[in-house]
Amino acid sequence: xxxxxxxxxxxxxxxxVLAMRMQEQARCPNSMEExxxxxxxxxxxxxxxxxxxxxxxxPQIARKYAIPVHDASMVNLLYMAIYGRPGVxxxxxxxxxxxxxxxxxxQESVRPSHSRRYGEALQNLEIPExxxxxxxxxxxxxxxQAMRGEVTLDEANEAxxxxxxxxxxxxxxxxxx
Numbered sequence: 109x110x111x112x113x114x115x116x117x118x119x120x121x122x123x124x125v126l127a128m129r130m131q132e133q134a135r136c137p138n139s140m141e142e143x144x145x146x147x148x149x150x151x152x153x154x155x156x157x158x159x160x161x162x163x164x165x166x167p168q169i170a171r172k173y174a175i176p177v178h179d180a181s182m183v184n185l186l187y188m189a190i191y192g193r194p195g196v197x198x199x200x201x202x203x204x205x206x207x208x209x210x211x212x213x214x215q216e217s218v219r220p221s222h223s224r225r226y227g228e229a230l231q232n233l234e235i236p237e238x239x240x241x242x243x244x245x246x247x248x249x250x251x252x253q254a255m256r257g258e259v260t261l262d263e264a265n266e267a268x269x270x271x272x273x274x275x276x277x278x279x280x281x282x283x284x285x
Contacts, residue, residue: 118156125150126189130204136189136197140164143190163187170283177283181217184279196278202271213272217279 116124122143129146130136137143140160148154162169166187170180177184189200203209229238 118152119159121150121152122147122157122160125152130189130201134201136192136201136204140190163190167283177280178218181213181276181279184217184283185213185275188275188279188282192278196275199271199275199278203275206271209270209272212270213275216272217276 125147126137126143128150129143137146140163143160144154144157147157147160163183163186166183169175170177185200185203188196189204192200203213225241229241232238
């Protein structure tokens with residue numbers, strides 16, 4: 109949707125280019141350089157893409173200013189679509205191109221990760237690990253460490269974990285380290 113008045117910002121135009129090219133190519137860009145090429149081919153000047161260039165430093169910015177992962181979910185999604193490992197990019201593509209996954213990502217990614225983990229544990233009290241998590245959270249002050257369960261994208265995919273949850277786990281593990 110275009111702005112009501114004036115012309116779209118360069119970042120908005122770059123977003124349009126990204127969406128069109130991802131749809132054409134059926135994938136995320138391979139690199140920032142490829143994304144810049146897409147923008148240049150669409151008539152945008154490379155010098156006008158300074159907002160995109162600063163995305164390269166997003167993890168350092170988020171750490172320096174202690175920006176919680178759930179307060180920057182869309183920037184995290186864009187960062188992973190451009191700079192993520194190939195498996196993460198595939199998941200980001202799935203989230204960005206499937207409306208149900210994108211809606212779920214938008215809803216879930218703004219919740220703090222510990223909140224989501226506790227919710228999952230409460231839904232699975234018959235699993236000993238879920239019960240352990242809740243007990244540790246109540247008893248100990250280190251609930252954050254207790255809920256950290258690293259799973260590879262392949263394992264999550266095989267287990268039927270939704271793409272938006274896989275991507276959120278990838279973002280949280282990369283951005284919080």
